[in-house]
Amino acid sequence: MSRNEEAPLEIERKFLVRKLPDGLTSYPASDIAQGYLVSLEDGLQVRLRKSGERYLLTYKRGTGNVREEREVELTAEQFDALWPATEGKRLAKTRYEIPFGGRVVEIDVYHEKHEGLVVAEVEFDAEEAAKDFQPPDWLGADVTGDPRYSNQLLAS
Amino acid sequence: MSRNEEAPLEIERKFLVRKLPDGLTSYPASDIAQGYLVSLEDGLQVRLRKSGERYLLTYKRGTGNVREEREVELTAEQFDALWPATEGKRLAKTRYEIPFGGRVVEIDVYHEKHEGLVVAEVEFDAEEAAKDFQPPDWLGADVTGDPRYSNQLLAS
Numbered sequence: 001m002s003r004n005e006e007a008p009l010e011i012e013r014k015f016l017v018r019k020l021p022d023g024l025t026s027y028p029a030s031d032i033a034q035g036y037l038v039s040l041e042d043g044l045q046v047r048l049r050k051s052g053e054r055y056l057l058t059y060k061r062g063t064g065n066v067r068e069e070r071e072v073e074l075t076a077e078q079f080d081a082l083w084p085a086t087e088g089k090r091l092a093k094t095r096y097e098i099p100f101g102g103r104v105v106e107i108d109v110y111h112e113k114h115e116g117l118v119v120a121e122v123e124f125d126a127e128e129a130a131k132d133f134q135p136p137d138w139l140g141a142d143v144t145g146d147p148r149y150s151n152q153l154l155a156s
Numbered sequence: 157m158s159r160n161e162e163a164p165l166e167i168e169r170k171f172l173v174r175k176l177p178d179g180l181t182s183y184p185a186s187d188i189a190q191g192y193l194v195s196l197e198d199g200l201q202v203r204l205r206k207s208g209e210r211y212l213l214t215y216k217r218g219t220g221n222v223r224e225e226r227e228v229e230l231t232a233e234q235f236d237a238l239w240p241a242t243e244g245k246r247l248a249k250t251r252y253e254i255p256f257g258g259r260v261v262e263i264d265v266y267h268e269k270h271e272g273l274v275v276a277e278v279e280f281d282a283e284e285a286a287k288d289f290q291p292p293d294w295l296g297a298d299v300t301g302d303p304r305y306s307n308q309l310l311a312s
Contacts, residue, residue, distance in 0.1 A: 037202055037215050038194045046193055046202050057213075059193055059241050072237045078228040085215050085226050 010060065010069035011124045013133060014149060016140035017107060020118070021098055024107070028097045032108075035086025039152040043067060047151075048079060048086055051095070055079035064145045065130055091155045100136055110154070119149050166216065166225035167280045169289060170305060172296035173263060176274065177254055180263070184253045188264075191242025195308040199223060203307075204235060204242055207251070211235035220301045221286055247311045256292055266310070275305055 021027075034049040043063040049056045055074040060067050074082075092111040097104050103122055110117040120139055124130040135142075143149045177183075190205040199219040205212045211230040216223050230238075248267040253260050259278055266273040276295055280286040291298075299305045 038196075038200060040194075040196075044194060057238075059238060061241070068241070070238055070241050072230075072234040074228075074234075078230075081228045082213075082215060082226055085217070085224070 008069055010067045011065060011127055011130050013065055013122050013124075013130055013135075013142060013144045014146070015120045015122075015135055015142055016149075017118045017120050017138065018140040019138045020107070021136075021138055024096055024098075030095050031092070032095055033090065033092050034151065034155070035083060035090035036152060036155055037082065037085055039089060039155065041147075043152075045152055048074075048083055050079065057082070066127060089155045091151060101134075103133070105136070105139070114154055117154075119143070164225055166223045167221060167283055167286050169221055169278050169280075169286055169291075169298060169300045170302070171276045171278075171291055171298055172305075173274045173276050173294065174296040175294045176263070177292075177294055180252055180254075186251050187248070188251050189246065189248050190307065190311070191239060191246035192308060192311055193238065193241055195245060195311065197303075199308075201308055204230075204239055206235065213238070222283060245311045247307060257290075259289070261292070261295070270310055273310075275299070 030052045032049060032051045034047055037046040037048065039045045039047075043061060045058075045060045047058045047060070049058065055076055055078070056071055057074050058069060058071040060069050062068055091114065093108045094111070096107040096109070098107060103124075106121045106123075108119050108121065110119075122133060122135075124133065147153055186208045188205060188207045190203055193202040193204065195201045195203075199217060201214075201216045203214045203216070205214065211232055211234070212227055213230050214225065214227040216225050218224055247270065249264045250267070252263040252265070254263060259280075262277045262279075264275050264277065266275075278289060278291075280289065303309055
């Protein structure tokens with residue numbers, strides 16, 4: 001996700017989902033468990049994520065559709081040593097990857113206490129591309145930066 | 157430093173140094189560079205440390221002489237990917253390890269903007285041992301928990 005070593009940025013937009021695309025379960029999917037070592041209102045976060053057999057530690061700073069993001073892959077042992085510190089700040093979701101117009105729409109279907117919530121994210125290389133993106137008609141309102149749909153808040 | 161997998165704790169006391177022990181440079185020493193991904197007033201921190209050729213990521217929570225602490229060793233590549241995010245929140249020190257009464261007194265000699273500052277730390281297995289510890293006469297005031305001498309503040 002980081003494309004620039006000097007100031008790696010995450011540029012993304014987030015949408016509600018009006019209607020799940022047909023054949024959702026035929027698209028690539030991964031079960032994600034994530035928890036926060038740190039998660040602050042100003043957007044500063046240190047996140048642990050297990051996606052399938054892949055373990056990640058991600059540092060993010062800032063809010064809105066452009067944020068600083070630095071991510072490293074962890075070993076299972078490193079992940080296991082830090083994971084207990086995320087207790088009470090965790091969430092679980094299934095992420096489906098839907099190709100659309102040369103991009104990938106990630107549909108996150110939440111589980112456990114957020115069962116029923118579905119949110120979609122699209123990542124971009126540049127702010128201009130994010131601004132110009134025309135969502136498919138099965139996506140709903142743009143909720144980029146809306147704190148109600150931030151994973152940080154959902155995990156608290 | 158973590159002795160219990162369930163709730164790993166760091167139990168330590170911190171002292172000023174009245175007089176450096178004789179032959180300081182003959183003791184084991186390491187050059188430490190550390191920076192903070194996160195460093196909050198309530199004691200929550202995520203720290204990166206390079207000590208010699210060893211790279212560490214440490215999560216701490218709480219204040220005073222007993223804190224939750226979880227630490228993992230990083231590869232140089234992992235460290236390098238996260239280190240830029242600590243810009244402006246870094247410090248450098250040389251740590252000397254002085255055996256004393258079956259324990260190790262760590263003397264930290266700070267560099268760069270804190271040149272001249274010297275602080276000592278002693279770690280313990282249990283709070284009782286920390287309380288009972290009789291410091292050598294070359295140590296000065298107990299400054300455990302004093303925010304003026306917290307590495308977090310010194311790095312800001």
